Amino acid sequence: MRRRTFLQAVPLVGLLAACGKSAKIKLALDWKPEPEFGGFYAAPYSKYALDVEILPGGAGTPTVQMVGAGSVDFGIVSGDEVVLARSHGNDVVALFAVFQNNPAGIMAHASRNLHDIGDVLKDGTLAIQSGLPFARLLERKYGFSHVKVVPSPGGDITPFLNDEKFAQQCYLTSEPVTARRKGIAVQVFAISEIGYNPYATVLATSGDMLRKNPERAKAVVAAVREGWRAYLDDPQSANQRMNQLNPTMDLAAFAEVAEVQKPLIETDATRRDGLGTMSRERWDGLITQLKDLGDIAQAIPPEDCFKLL
Amino acid sequence: MDLRVDAGEFLAVLGPSGCGKSTLLRMIAGLDRPNSGRIVMAPAGDPFQTAFVFQDAHLLPWRNVLDNAALPLELMGVSKEERHIRARAALDQVDLQDAIDKVPAQLSGGMRMRVSLARALVTEPRLLLLDEPFAALDEITRFHLDVQLRELWQRGAMTVVFVTHSVSEAAFLANRAVVMDRGGGAIKLDRTLALPAERSNELRGDPRLGQEMKLLLEAIE
Amino acid sequence: MKKTLLPPLIPFVVLTLAVEFSVREGFVRPYLLPAPSAVFRAVIEDRAELAQALLATSSATLAGFAMSALTGITVAVLLSSSRAIERAFYPYAVFFQTVPLIAIAPLLVIWFGYGLQTVIASAFVASVFPVIANTLTGILSTDPALRDLFKLYGATPLVTLFKLRLPAALPQVFTGLRVSAGLAVIGAIVGEFIGGGGLGSVVDIARTQQRIDKVFAAVLLASMLGLTMFGLINWVSHMTLRRWHASEQTE
Numbered sequence: 001m002r003r004r005t006f007l008q009a010v011p012l013v014g015l016l017a018a019c020g021k022s023a024k025i026k027l028a029l030d031w032k033p034e035p036e037f038g039g040f041y042a043a044p045y046s047k048y049a050l051d052v053e054i055l056p057g058g059a060g061t062p063t064v065q066m067v068g069a070g071s072v073d074f075g076i077v078s079g080d081e082v083v084l085a086r087s088h089g090n091d092v093v094a095l096f097a098v099f100q101n102n103p104a105g106i107m108a109h110a111s112r113n114l115h116d117i118g119d120v121l122k123d124g125t126l127a128i129q130s131g132l133p134f135a136r137l138l139e140r141k142y143g144f145s146h147v148k149v150v151p152s153p154g155g156d157i158t159p160f161l162n163d164e165k166f167a168q169q170c171y172l173t174s175e176p177v178t179a180r181r182k183g184i185a186v187q188v189f190a191i192s193e194i195g196y197n198p199y200a201t202v203l204a205t206s207g208d209m210l211r212k213n214p215e216r217a218k219a220v221v222a223a224v225r226e227g228w229r230a231y232l233d234d235p236q237s238a239n240q241r242m243n244q245l246n247p248t249m250d251l252a253a254f255a256e257v258a259e260v261q262k263p264l265i266e267t268d269a270t271r272r273d274g275l276g277t278m279s280r281e282r283w284d285g286l287i288t289q290l291k292d293l294g295d296i297a298q299a300i301p302p303e304d305c306f307k308l309l
Numbered sequence: 310m311d312l313r314v315d316a317g318e319f320l321a322v323l324g325p326s327g328c329g330k331s332t333l334l335r336m337i338a339g340l341d342r343p344n345s346g347r348i349v350m351a352p353a354g355d356p357f358q359t360a361f362v363f364q365d366a367h368l369l370p371w372r373n374v375l376d377n378a379a380l381p382l383e384l385m386g387v388s389k390e391e392r393h394i395r396a397r398a399a400l401d402q403v404d405l406q407d408a409i410d411k412v413p414a415q416l417s418g419g420m421r422m423r424v425s426l427a428r429a430l431v432t433e434p435r436l437l438l439l440d441e442p443f444a445a446l447d448e449i450t451r452f453h454l455d456v457q458l459r460e461l462w463q464r465g466a467m468t469v470v471f472v473t474h475s476v477s478e479a480a481f482l483a484n485r486a487v488v489m490d491r492g493g494g495a496i497k498l499d500r501t502l503a504l505p506a507e508r509s510n511e512l513r514g515d516p517r518l519g520q521e522m523k524l525l526l527e528a529i530e
Numbered sequence: 531m532k533k534t535l536l537p538p539l540i541p542f543v544v545l546t547l548a549v550e551f552s553v554r555e556g557f558v559r560p561y562l563l564p565a566p567s568a569v570f571r572a573v574i575e576d577r578a579e580l581a582q583a584l585l586a587t588s589s590a591t592l593a594g595f596a597m598s599a600l601t602g603i604t605v606a607v608l609l610s611s612s613r614a615i616e617r618a619f620y621p622y623a624v625f626f627q628t629v630p631l632i633a634i635a636p637l638l639v640i641w642f643g644y645g646l647q648t649v650i651a652s653a654f655v656a657s658v659f660p661v662i663a664n665t666l667t668g669i670l671s672t673d674p675a676l677r678d679l680f681k682l683y684g685a686t687p688l689v690t691l692f693k694l695r696l697p698a699a700l701p702q703v704f705t706g707l708r709v710s711a712g713l714a715v716i717g718a719i720v721g722e723f724i725g726g727g728g729l730g731s732v733v734d735i736a737r738t739q740q741r742i743d744k745v746f747a748a749v750l751l752a753s754m755l756g757l758t759m760f761g762l763i764n765w766v767s768h769m770t771l772r773r774w775h776a777s778e779q780t781e
Contacts, residue, residue, distance in 0.1 A: 060737070064740070065561060065562060068559070068561060069559065069562055081740070084739065084740045085561070085740060088560070088561045088740055088742075089559070089560055089561060090559070090561045090740075125644065129734075129735070129738050130731075130735050131734065131735035131736065131737065131738030131739040132738055148644065149726075150644040150725070150726045151723065151724060151725070151726045151731065151734060153636065153639075153724075156636060158636070158640060159639065159640065162640065295739065335678075338678075338682060339682070340678050340681065340682065359682065360682075361678070361679065361682055363675045363678075363679075365675070367673060367675045367676050367679065369676070369694070369697070369698075370773075370774040371697050371700075371773065371774040380679075380683075381679075381683045383693075384680065384683040384684060384685045384689065384693075385683055385684065412773045412774065413774075414773065414774065432683075
C-alpha cells in the first residue's frame with residue numbers, strides 16, 4: 001500500500017544542538033493541565049535542545065489521531081487507545097507510561113456504603129463513556145440492568161453533587177478531589193479492581209517519527225523522565241505553571257492531587273527499571289483482554305505497541 | 310381646499326405627482342385623517358357604504374374569484390349563501406361569471422382588476438373611490454374597463470370619485486373634473502365637462518374630447 | 531422528478547467514488563476518513579443498533595420541531611400585536627438563536643434529567659428561533675392596501691390576523707419551518723451527546739471505540755433524517771401554496 005507521509009523529519013537534533021538551535025516540537029495533552037501531566041511541564045527540554053510546545057486538551061481531544069496523522073509530534077494517550085489505534089492501521093507507539101496503575105475508576109457517594117464496584121451497578125445512575133473498554137467489561141461482568149447508564153459529564157460533577165444515587169467515571173486524581181472539596185464524602189472504586197489495568201497518561205509518537213528521527217524521540221523521553229523525577233520530588237513550580245493555564249483547580253488542590261497520584265506513578269517496577277517503564281507482559285495482557293471484548297478483531301504483536309528508549 | 314361633491318356625480322381628480330390626490334381619496338375613505346379641517350358625509354344617519362379600488366387589484370391569492378369578490382360582505386358578517394349570490398351578481402356586472410372558480414394566479418391583469426371592481430361593487434356602495442385603478446394595464450384593456458366603469462355608474466345610484474394621472478381618461482369618464490395644485494392641495498380648476506352623457510369609445514376620436522383634454526392639461530401645467 | 535433528483539446525484543456519486551479510491555490507494559488514512567464502502571458495511575452490520583438509534587433521534591427531533599413550530603408561530607403572532615411588545619420581547623427570541631447549544635445542553639440535563647425529554651428540549655431550543663423570525667416577518671409584511679381594505683369594511687384586528695395576515699404569511703412560515711427542521715436534528719444530536727440515547731450517543735461511543743466508519747454511518751443517517759424532514763416540508767408547502775403564489779406556479 002502506497003503511503004504518503006505527512007511528516008518530514010530530518011535528523012537535526014544533534015546538528016541543532018551543535019548550532020545552539022532547539023528543535024521545535026508539539027506535544028498534545030488529552031485533558032486540561034493537571035497534576036497527571038506534571039512531569040511534562042517540569043521537564044528540562046532546553047537541556048536536550050528541544051523547544052517543546054505543550055498543547056492543552058479537553059473533552060474529546062483526538063490525540064491518538066493527531067499523533068498518527070502527524071499534526072503533532074507527540075501526544076498523551078491511554079494504553080488501550082494505542083492498541084485500538086494500531087488495530088485500525090494507525091501507527092502510534094507508546095514511549096513512556098506515567099501511570100503504571102490506571103487511575104480510572106467509578107466515584108460514588110460514600111453515604112451509600114457500597115462495598116465493591118459491582119454494588120454501584122445495583123441501583124441509581126452511572127455516568128460512563130459506554131464505548132470505553134472498561135465500561136463494556138463492567139457490563140459483561142455485572143450487567144447494567146439495574147442501573148441507569150448515561151453519558152459521562154466529562155469532568156463536570158454537578159449532576160453528581162445533585163443526586164446521591166449518581167455515580168460517575170472518574171480519574172482518581174481529579175473528580176474525587178473536587179467533590180471532597182465541595183463537601184461530599186466519596187468512595188472511589190478503581191477499575192483495576194476488575195482486573196483491567198492499562199497504562200495511562202502514555203506519551204506516544206508516530207512510527208514515522210521513530211524511524212526517521214529516533215534521536216529526537218530519545219531526547220524527549222529522557223527529558224520527560226527527568227521532568228517526572230523532578231515533579232515527584234517537588235511539584236510546586238510546575239503546579240504553579242499549570243494552575244495559570246487551568247484556574248479551575250486551585251493550588252491547594254493541585255498539591256493534594258500531586259500527592260495522591262504518587263503511588264500510581266512510582267512503583268516497584270519503576271524503581272527497578274526507571275520511571276515510565278513498560279513491559280511486554282502488560283501489553284500482551286491488554287491485547288488479549290481487548291480481543292476478548294471484541295474491541296479488536298485480531299491480536300496484534302505487543303512489541304509493536306511500545307518502545308523503551 | 311374646499312370641495313363639495315354632489316350625490317350621483319362622476320368626479321375626476323387630476324394633478325401633478327405629489328399634489329395629494331391619493332391622500333385626499335384616502336381621507337374621504339377614512340383611511341387617513343386630515344391634520345386640520347373636516348370631511349363631512351351627508352346624510353350622516355345612513356350607514357354610508359364606501360368602496361375603494363386601489364391601483365393594483367390586491368386580491369387574496371389563496372382565495373378564488375368568487376370568495377375574493379365576496380370578501381367585503383364576509384367581513385360585514387353576511388351569510389355564506391347570501392354573499393355568494395351577491396358576489397355572483399357583481400361578477401356578472403363585470404363580465405366575469407365564467408371565472409368564479411379561478412384563482413388570481415390564473416387571471417390576467419385586466420381580469421384581476423375587474424374582480425377588484427366587482428369586490429368594490431358587491432356591497433352596493435353609495436360612494437365609489439378609485440385611485441388610478443387602470444394605470445398598470447395596457448391601453449386596450451384600459452379603454453374597455455373605462456367603458457364598463459361608466460356603464461356601471463350609469464346603472465347604479467353611485468357617486469364616483471376617480472383619481473387619475475391620465476387627462477384623456479378623466480375627460481372620457483367624468484362629468485366633472487377637478488385639478489389640484491402641486492404641493493399645496495389647492496384646487497386650480499373645477500370644471501363641468503361639456504361632453505354628452507353617453508360615452509362610448511367613439512368619443513375618443515371626437516374633437517370635443519380633445520378640447521376638454523387641452524383645458525385640463527393647461528390647468529395641470 | 532428526474533429533473534430534481536438527477537443533478538444532485540451526480541456530484542454525490544463522483545465524490546463517493548473519489549473518496550473510496552483515495553482511501554484504498556492510501557492517499558487518505560482510513561482512521562481519519564473512512565472509505566464509503568466501510569461506512570456502508572457499518573450501516574448493514576450494525577443496522578439493528580442504528581435503526582433503534584435513528585428511531586430515538588427521529589422521535590425527539592420531530593417532537594422538538596413540532597413544539598418549535600407551534601410555539602414559534604404563537605410567539606410571532608403575539609409579538610406582531612404591538613410594536614411595543616415586539617421591541618420589548620424580540621431580543622429574548624434572538625437569545626435562542628445566538629446561545630451556543632453545546633453550553634446550554636448540560637444545563638438542560640440538570641433541569642430535565644437524563645432522557646428523551648432533554649433531547650426534545652435541546653431540539654426545541656435549537657430550532658425555535660427561525661420559526662419566530664420568519665413568521666413575524668411574514669405577518670408584518672402584509673400588503674398595506676389589503677390591510678386598508680379590511681379596515682374599510684370594519685374588520686377587527688383579530689379577524690384581520692386570521693383571515694389576512696396569517697394566510698398571507700404562510701410562504702414565510704414555510705421558509706422558517708424548512709430552516710428549523712435541519713436545526714432540530716442538530717439540536718437533538720447535541721442533546722444526545724450530553725443526555726444520552728439516539729444517533730448522538732452512537733457517534734460518541736463509536737468515537738471512543740475509534741470506529742470512525744460507524745461514526746460516519748450515524749452521521750449519514752442523521753443527515754438523511756434532516757433531508758427527509760426538509761423534503762416533507764417542501765412537499766406540504768408545495769401542496770398548500772400551489773394555487774396561490776407565483777413562486778409555486780413555475781412548476
